[in-house]
Amino acid sequence: MKLSFTIKNTGKTDGAEIVQVYVSQPKASVLRPAKELKAFAKVNLKAGETQNVELEVKVQDIGFYAENSKSWVVEPGAFVFQLASSYVNITSKFAVHVK
Numbered sequence: 001m002k003l004s005f006t007i008k009n010t011g012k013t014d015g016a017e018i019v020q021v022y023v024s025q026p027k028a029s030v031l032r033p034a035k036e037l038k039a040f041a042k043v044n045l046k047a048g049e050t051q052n053v054e055l056e057v058k059v060q061d062i063g064f065y066a067e068n069s070k071s072w073v074v075e076p077g078a079f080v081f082q083l084a085s086s087y088v089n090i091t092s093k094f095a096v097h098v099k
Helices: none
Strands: 002-008 015-024 036-045 050-056 064-066 071-073 077-084 090-098
Touching: 002 015, 002 036, 002 077, 015 050, 036 050
Parallel strands: none
Antiparallel strands: 002 050, 015 036, 015 077, 064 071, 077 090
């Protein structure tokens, strides 16, 4: 899945931001972290500049290793994707349903 979004430097000086994508699965059959970092990129922006960013999260990236079957598993259900500038600074979120 490709995620596309726009980031803007609203300041008066050049800067950089590390854009991050976190994913969680609220109703998993196993205990999973509240958020897992799945993609990130450093974006350099001049003062006032707007830039389009594209990050990719593959379906297998949202799975987990199942000890009993000794394989990677992607369970069906809802996954919450969060765009952020840090673990605590979430700027946007949306759900994706895997069948």
